[in-house]
Amino acid sequence: MASSTKSFLSSIIFLLLLLLLQFHSSAGQTRRKGVYWFSGSEFPVANINSALFTHIFCAFADLNTNTNQVTISSSNAAKFSTFTQTVRQKNPNVKTMLSIGGGSSNPTNFASMASQPNSRKSFVDSSITLARNNGFDGLDLDWEYPSTPTEMNSFGTLLTEWRAAVVKESVSSGKPRLLLSAAVFRSSNYYGTPLPVSSISNSLDWINVMSYDFYGPGWSASSTAPPAALFGSGGQVNGNAGIREWIQSGMPANKIAIGFPFYGWAWRLVDQNKNGFYAPANGAATGAGISGGAISYRDIKTFIAANRVTPVYNATVVSNYVYSGTTWIGYDDKQSIAAKVSYANANGLWGYFGWQIAADDDSSTLSRTASTT
Template identity: 30%
Template sequence: MWKPLLLLLSVSTLPLIEGAVLCYFESWAVYRIGDGKVEISELEPALCTHYIYAFAGINADFTIRVLDPWADLCDGGGKCGYDKFTAMKNTDPSLLTLLAVGGWNDGSVLYSKMAETAETRAVFIKSAIQLLKLHNFDGLDFCWTYPTQNGGAPEDRVNYVHLLRELKEALEAEGMVLTISVSPSKSIINEAYDVPAIAQHVDLVSVTTYDLHGPWDHYTHHHSGLYAFSEDTGDNLFLNVDAVISYWVAEGMPANKLVMGVPMFGRCWTLDSVDTHGYYAPASLPGEAGPWTSTKGFMAYAEICMKQAKEGWTVAVEEGCNEPYTYHLSSNKIWCSYENHDSVIIKAQYAADHGLGGVMVWSVNDDDAHGVCGGRKYDLTFTLADTFNKASN
């Protein structure tokens, strides 16, 4: 279904990208400062098969909503985000550009009400397609990730399938694709998703296999570990990528429709003591905010690798695990779990070995977009895509 992207030559030779590599772009990255700021013009069109612009939302009348008109549109001297994003296809015509609708901050209340009836669903679908066509998008990435949750209703489980079926039919008639983003939580999967029914009405299903741990735990752990850690017990035995992917397949999602999420960011803690700094180290507070993302408990990969180079952070991998963590004890006692060049190779190989439909990054702008750390721009995403494509062929 997805054509191999062309080999493009720029300052450096880009790898041949084949298969489904979905890359989310956070539209608000244009507001960041310094090397954290990423403009659409700085993206590499050949890096991904699907670029996804996050986010649009929904209005009270159930029509699609442009969340940041100044950044997204050209009106009134705006930054023309939508049009610049889809114009990447002028460089690589085989690229697909999608608009993501939803996200955690949008909640479920309006989506739940919109999905209740065929009439309200039709209002949303018509307005969404009009917006997609106006700005030359190739489809919709539907990110109502938590039906029945976050302000939703029990009926969402059934209505969500009705909505996806009608969306898929309408988009397909326009030659467009439908992808969705779904939760890694077993309890949410059980409550919110009729998995076999969903599988019939979507092209690809991105599983957000990250944020499985974080500062809310008050102890350190990797937020996107591929396998369980030897000391995991109880619910933590499920909080790893392999367990999540295996559960989605067991519930009825074809592996070749599943897209495995790989984070381009780390989850960070402040250690309670400098004496304990492995997994399950006590950490009551989130880590300090990064200089560009400005969010406690979170750092983009670019922020982490920059700080490692400048401040001499320690890098370690727990025995039996694949993903790194890094810490700095002398001043702020920060501890971050994240991905690096080696770990994304292992994850890409896992996705290929298990016959998955693709890999996904959240978000491409959190990668080393300017080559601050290793010299190659977007090294993690390029490495993930290249490894997955070679291992899948």
Template identity: 40%
Template sequence: MANQKFTKLIVIALFCEAIIGCDSVSPTIPPILFGPAQNPSSVAPILSPSYRPTPSPSISSPDPEVQKPLSPNPYPFYLLPLGQGIKAAYWPSFTGFPASSINTSYFTHIYYAFLLPEPATYRLNITSFDLEKLLEFTGTICTLNPPVKTLLSIGGGGNDPNVFSKMASNKSTRAIFINSTIEIARKYGFDGIDLDWEFPANDTDMSNLALLLKQWREALEKEANITQKARLLLTSAVYYASKITLFVVPPTYPGDAIGRYLDWVSPMCFDYHGSWDRVTGEHSALNDPNSNISTSFGIQSWFQVGVPPEKIVMGLPLYGRTWKLQDPNMNEIGSPAAGPGPGDGILIYSQILEFNNQNNATIKFDKLSCSFYSFAGPSWVGYDDVGSVKLKVRFALARSLRGYFFWALGQDLDWVIPREASNVWGYG
């Protein structure tokens, strides 16, 4: 009982510190700031860095409904038992990072990314490459210590959203898809299934998504009852906010169905800005006082459509976005840019450290966005480092979220960011 009281005091302290912030700023452990209500981005956050979003016409004429300030979090603060919650990461099968190199010490769940449904049949398409990688992943993960849960992720930034749209539009095609996912997940020893449909484009898609989730959850429960095995988990990676402003008429996710049928939902809180913009920006800003393109707004919007905080796992990037400055002397956030910078617009975290070191880059922490940026000559990089990631994990704790996930394994250096994030989550 004494330990429980002590744990509760620690978390309440974190919560209060997160809300009020602090006056002094350290470059490694900055204060949590809560900006004004903000507008969802008109540029898609993506799960696969190989994807390049393009601005939508809705950028110049945002949905007036999204301009309205959000009301306070309708859910009460709750306390996760010490050490519980989700600390997850995606393993991209296509990058060459070996599954045997995964350090499971800092994670509870690892996602395999990705499989795709076959466009004609809607069954999962297992290519020879997929077969090799599935065997590598599942054959390796089960030998690692400490053990972690595994989820099979379907879709990703390179998926054809029309395939998901057509599949979800009919009960029989939904059943074909669902049965295929269960079959493959069981065959290769996964603990769950993750849907990454990028993105439902309209209200019809969203209605069908709700039907898909309901039918999927019922099928998982039925299969578990028949086989007497633990039910497969069901999760989904989603747009960072509950309303997708990629489209001229932004559709809203079915919050009630998500809260009812998913074990958790994973907003992709990154790629708010990139080299498609004409100015520099922080692509995973916690706050943005000038717009609604921020994690704090996105998470709040999920509360407003009825998804409780204990069903939300917040996305964190292990990569940054780069620009070439028009004028090297104008090097702040929002400075004019002439196109992509190093790495053709993207650098993973280990490459950012190398860039900073080799170019003797100037490194800055931005208090408003709770992010870092660096520049050397005309090259500019916006990214998260240890300090800002620790801050964002504290934000997740303060908002009573279920946990966090990283895109992606293999992009870190010596596990420094997952280690520090795990320490914060464990109240360390």
């Protein structure tokens, strides 16, 4: 009896120790905090407070349509070559990612490149060389978006070959393997065409889910709406639904980063007395800081101060808005950002990323809120 009791107690102690080790392992995991820097913003790299981030994406390298090689424009060459060195002055441990493509690039060019073995190899080999020569820790693909079954298959094949190539290069060079990520559609299904989730999961270290631009005056002109709502109902597009689809399709939660915007969208109200979500509107508003309906967070702050208005936070959908006269702006403020980071933590996501650092205000309000939540 004494022997069996001793054995039982030993088993209990072992299980408690195992649970304690698992707790410490989980608690010790570093939450990832990402942000994009966009060269077109003219925001100085030296002004990035890299202490607020674990990963910074340098955007964008280009795809040469003649050679299918990844290139850096002459206007960006100097900034990109010193990017890692510069941001590590404030945070020696920050990881840097060279991002390729972007929303202004032609998706047809990526589809053409990814369709053939030789052109894929040109892309893959040149991207690795470029990342190594410029001191980056990894590569990020921003192809917006593969949209047909054929393109999805090509996308999956490209990622598989990319992963094999960075592994091979790491072995031959003796250097740590380059990290791989991609900025992807808000859900794992692009308007009826499924993304190659298995290839994405097996090949990439994580994905940056673009959980924003759900609504904007350029494509949903007749009414205001939360541009980057976390939750929604009745068919409203929202971030949680997209994240859930990714996970249900087989993407591990810890390989998913949720994205949020450091900018908003401005509509022109039809009637300034009807000014909540889904109020009648007539396209994009105009005014200081508004370009094509888009407005940075720093300019939203200026708008609020100049018009002496009070923003509204809707905790149900997780989104902010503010209005003055017929100008109505939907955006993410501190409350929305904090709620989204808490959501990422609670759901075991890889972390988050913001687009883009130059649109934050001079106090880095959104970046600081995300980093300290």
